[in-house]
Amino acid sequence: MPKQKTHKGTAKRVKVTGTGKLMREQANNQHKFEYKSSTRKRRLDQEQVVSPADAKRLKKLLGI
Known part of the structure; x- marks a missing residue:
């Protein structure tokens, strides 16, 4: 499998x-x-914390 790329x-x-x-x-x-x-x-x-509903999907895009 190739490496997963970070969504820039x-x-x-x-x-x-x-x-x-x-x-x-x-x-x-x-x-x-x-x-x-x-x-x-x-x-x-001020910066805001991402909602838990979106956090899971964003972590996948970031490769975390």
Whole structure:
């Protein structure tokens, strides 16, 4: 069997923590900041933990 390749699109979007959790960027944080409140922009800037329902599939794509 050949080696499984890492899905590079996923690898660029998801980071694995030391404890094995998957972290992702929050959506709606790229443009159109003029009409978003400062509180909302600060909240969107934080990384989020990937939901358990998606984590299993993403780990397979990352080869973990």
